[in-house]
Amino acid sequence: MVELKESYIKTSKGGIFYRYYKLDIEDKENKNIIFLHGLGASSKVWSRVASAMPPKYNLYFIDLLGHGNSDAPIIDYNINVQVDVLKEFVDNLELSNLYIVGHSYGGWIAATYAINFNLNALVLEDSAGLDIDFNSTSPKEALAMKEKMFYQIMKIDGNRSYVIKNILDSEFSKEWLTQESLSEIQTPTLIIWGENDKIINPEYAAVFNARIKNSKIKIIKGAGHNAHYTNSKEFSEILNEFIDEN
Numbered sequence: 001m002v003e004l005k006e007s008y009i010k011t012s013k014g015g016i017f018y019r020y021y022k023l024d025i026e027d028k029e030n031k032n033i034i035f036l037h038g039l040g041a042s043s044k045v046w047s048r049v050a051s052a053m054p055p056k057y058n059l060y061f062i063d064l065l066g067h068g069n070s071d072a073p074i075i076d077y078n079i080n081v082q083v084d085v086l087k088e089f090v091d092n093l094e095l096s097n098l099y100i101v102g103h104s105y106g107g108w109i110a111a112t113y114a115i116n117f118n119l120n121a122l123v124l125e126d127s128a129g130l131d132i133d134f135n136s137t138s139p140k141e142a143l144a145m146k147e148k149m150f151y152q153i154m155k156i157d158g159n160r161s162y163v164i165k166n167i168l169d170s171e172f173s174k175e176w177l178t179q180e181s182l183s184e185i186q187t188p189t190l191i192i193w194g195e196n197d198k199i200i201n202p203e204y205a206a207v208f209n210a211r212i213k214n215s216k217i218k219i220i221k222g223a224g225h226n227a228h229y230t231n232s233k234e235f236s237e238i239l240n241e242f243i244d245e246n
Contacts, residue, residue, distance in 0.1 A: 002051075005020055009093070016063065016070045035103075036086075039153060040156050121243065131178045194219075194225055194231075197225045
């Protein structure tokens with residue numbers, strides 16, 4: 001079990017709050033793992049994972065821009081903005097030997113980061129962002145889905161309506177994770193999915209696996225969309241094994 005500290009770092013788009021655990025001995029061989037939460041959540045959702053992870057890595061749990069205790073400027077919250085902020089975070093802390101774990105919306109950001117920048121390994125948990133997400137729905141159905149998501153997310157304390165609305169209203173067509181873009185990921189990738197995910201179809205795990213060359217799938221039996229929370233012990237064991245292998 002690790003004890004997390006808290007800090008705050010400035011970027012060109014706004015300040016980022018994060019929780020972290022660092023090993024006592026500074027070594028360039030230390031593995032740095034960044035965790036990115038889903039839409040409308042915060043770094044707190046990783047609390048059970050933090051408790052279950054062995055104290056042998058540097059761990060960073062970020063509040064994405066516009067979320068949690070991070071700044072929420074009046075800007076367009078597209079995926080590339082979040083990726084730019086993440087890159088500044090990595091550069092400011094001079095993190096090498098880097099691993100990124102992204103859940104849902106955070107997975108979309110993590111995958112886009114891996115398309116554009118180098119890292120040691122990537123973990124996508126029930127990731128959003130596939131270009132097939134809304135292709136099968138009519139504009140009316142898509143609007144209804146977005147409205148439902150908005151009201152569900154706004155039930156979570158601390159969310160700013162203008163941030164969530166801006167994200168849901170973003171023009172995603174230029175930022176979808178396509179077959180072409182995902183094929184550019186060269187890093188080893190682990191795709192984790194909850195067997196009973198009702199939010200993002202578990203069948204999408206196979207799509208990610210087919211599109212990312214060096215990837216493998218782990219399905220967590222009985223889990224829904226938030227396996228890192230409901231099945232934190234199993235999730236952490238799978239994650240730890242993958243990090244050690246890469």
